[in-house]
Amino acid sequence: MGTNGSQNEISDEMGTNGSQILPTTERQVRPLTKLEPSQQQEVWRQAVEQVGGKVPPARIVKDVVQ
Numbered sequence: 001m002g003t004n005g006s007q008n009e010i011s012d013e014m015g016t017n018g019s020q021i022l023p024t025t026e027r028q029v030r031p032l033t034k035l036e037p038s039q040q041q042e043v044w045r046q047a048v049e050q051v052g053g054k055v056p057p058a059r060i061v062k063d064v065v066q
């Protein structure tokens with residue numbers, strides 16, 4: 001149970017869970033390759049927010065890029 005508390009503290013310090021959620025497939029990453037690194041991070045954060053803090057499907061990532 002101590003681990004869960006520690007994970008919550010880390011999430012709170014970072015300010016957003018989007019920075020901890022990483023792509024799981026190439027299809028999610030592909031649309032990001034056209035962007036600058038700082039833009040990639042922002043688009044990924046927005047995509048994660050749109051799906052409620054979960055790993056977004058490639059379709060959502062592509063929509064946010066466009």
